[in-house]
Amino acid sequence: MRRIYFDHGVTTPVHPLVAEEMYRCLKDNFGNPSSLHHFGNRARKAVEEAREKVAAAIGANPPEIVFTSGGTEANNMAIHGIAYTNQHRGNHIITTAVEHHSVINTVKALGKQGFTVTILPVDSYGMVRPEDVARAITDRTILISIIHANNEIGTVNPVAEIGRIAREKGVYFHTDACQSFGRLRVNVEELNVDLLTISGHKIHGPKGVGALYLRKGVRWRQTLFHGGAQERLRRAGTENVPGIVGLGKAAELAVSDLEARAAQLARVRDYAIKRILGSFKHVRLTGHPTARLPNHASFCFDFVEGESMLLSLDLKGIATSSGSACTSGSLEPSHVLLAIGLPPEVAHGSLCLTFGPENTEADVDYFVEVMGPILERLRAISPLDEETAYADRNECLSCRAADICRHH
Amino acid sequence: MYTDIVMEHFQNPRNVGEIPDADGVGQIGNPACGDITKVFIKVEDGVITDAKFKTFGCAAAIATSSIMTEMAKGKTVEEALRITHRHVAEALGGLPPKKMHCSNLAADALHAAIRDYQRRRGLPVPEERPSSGHHHEDHHGE
Ligand SMILES: Cc1ncc(COP(=O)(O)O)c(C=O)c1O
Ligand SMILES: [Zn+2]
Numbered sequence: 001m002r003r004i005y006f007d008h009g010v011t012t013p014v015h016p017l018v019a020e021e022m023y024r025c026l027k028d029n030f031g032n033p034s035s036l037h038h039f040g041n042r043a044r045k046a047v048e049e050a051r052e053k054v055a056a057a058i059g060a061n062p063p064e065i066v067f068t069s070g071g072t073e074a075n076n077m078a079i080h081g082i083a084y085t086n087q088h089r090g091n092h093i094i095t096t097a098v099e100h101h102s103v104i105n106t107v108k109a110l111g112k113q114g115f116t117v118t119i120l121p122v123d124s125y126g127m128v129r130p131e132d133v134a135r136a137i138t139d140r141t142i143l144i145s146i147i148h149a150n151n152e153i154g155t156v157n158p159v160a161e162i163g164r165i166a167r168e169k170g171v172y173f174h175t176d177a178c179q180s181f182g183r184l185r186v187n188v189e190e191l192n193v194d195l196l197t198i199s200g201h202k203i204h205g206p207k208g209v210g211a212l213y214l215r216k217g218v219r220w221r222q223t224l225f226h227g228g229a230q231e232r233l234r235r236a237g238t239e240n241v242p243g244i245v246g247l248g249k250a251a252e253l254a255v256s257d258l259e260a261r262a263a264q265l266a267r268v269r270d271y272a273i274k275r276i277l278g279s280f281k282h283v284r285l286t287g288h289p290t291a292r293l294p295n296h297a298s299f300c301f302d303f304v305e306g307e308s309m310l311l312s313l314d315l316k317g318i319a320t321s322s323g324s325a326c327t328s329g330s331l332e333p334s335h336v337l338l339a340i341g342l343p344p345e346v347a348h349g350s351l352c353l354t355f356g357p358e359n360t361e362a363d364v365d366y367f368v369e370v371m372g373p374i375l376e377r378l379r380a381i382s383p384l385d386e387e388t389a390y391a392d393r394n395e396c397l398s399c400r401a402a403d404i405c406r407h408h
Numbered sequence: 409m410y411t412d413i414v415m416e417h418f419q420n421p422r423n424v425g426e427i428p429d430a431d432g433v434g435q436i437g438n439p440a441c442g443d444i445t446k447v448f449i450k451v452e453d454g455v456i457t458d459a460k461f462k463t464f465g466c467a468a469a470i471a472t473s474s475i476m477t478e479m480a481k482g483k484t485v486e487e488a489l490r491i492t493h494r495h496v497a498e499a500l501g502g503l504p505p506k507k508m509h510c511s512n513l514a515a516d517a518l519h520a521a522i523r524d525y526q527r528r529r530g531l532p533v534p535e536e537r538p539s540s541g542h543h544h545e546d547h548h549g550e
Contacts, residue, residue: 307466384444
């Protein structure tokens, strides 16, 4: 069967050159970087070379890079660390309604530990307004954390402008750049950030490794992990040497020839948006029409549910994702789609296509070809149509009995 | 994630559609919840002779609706009222715990259609008992 992978926002295939370097490391460089002997020194050298590559890729200095187990850990330790290290200065944290769970849940947890939290709304494209950020800052504000580019709707936030505001007010600014790094230019000076998160497996690197950029001089301490003195006391635990080596190589590749690669991705994206909006009825683009990731096309299809579209496409060999409740495992549709003001019934019909370098316009044509009959079939099964979709809001007994629907 | 039976019913659902002159119609769920099932039944001499459905929802919601209509056909209304979401899930070879919500819909929609039939005929309508109440703990997704 023809297999097409349109899910690069969720994870990417490992680049062959990355796999090769990791294999060499696993085979020939097993030492513990903390050891003082030859084997340790060789492993240490590999880690430091990777640190230089990651730093160079984002315009940082190598000592400002801390390796982590991925984007989730980097986000947790960035936010938690700033919060607890700056308690003497204030207790107010600002974030947005469209963050990744590793940010939103960390901030919410801090909200139960004596910190005050402001969750900023976004516009209907999912974009944060810099003036909202400025207005939310108080003399108790110690941290602003705002996602660079959103994983579900692709919208790119005006991070540089928000960073300027944060710096003027003397507030630390963190951005989650897991989706943008390797797809957009990500430079810590241009973006005016103090902390920045990246993840290996979103950039054709390995899973289970990421990095946190910590600007020199920022008051931050490790507050979550206790252990040895690795990563200059910033991240305890024996380094994931092959993973770090893979991240270093992936970061190097992520910025080489970036403009040309992004342009190619954007061509496929724009073709997909044009074909999908032009071929089907009752479908809308979600996220910003232009300020979006070059590889990201996301939609909501009316009257059909996301998971049933996703599984039908998978049966035809096409891999996608959906923010529908049933795929995410909770009964609420995605918090991002609700935050941009979509009614829940529309949010349930979301489908997200994220492209990679191997995808072509012909792949998009194949998608459109198989999607037509899938939509037709699912819409024929669905009791919803133009007339009933929005009128039909009667009680849901099952939901009420199980106390799981917050909409009643 | 799903059993072969679920995937088979999802791909080839039985009894999709509406019955224009149905003797009973029941609908459970609403668009906000992400799953809606609408069930139509024909009843002759107390026996369900035909059942059709329309469902907006995930693969589990479509498959449970499909198998529920098969289970209901040929049963007396009393027998059909005893079909629970557990029976529906078992008939599909099981469902992932997070999907039990979806199987509730099918059984509840069938029961709603039967109550509608009883009401129309002026028959005593048994007390409404959502089959999902005791499955509370399965539903906390996050
Ligand atoms: C925006 C964003 N932040 C954080 C993460 C988490 O990264 P990781 O999977 O490396 O923990 C992801 C990916 O899942 C993401 O898309
Ligand atoms: Zn469902």
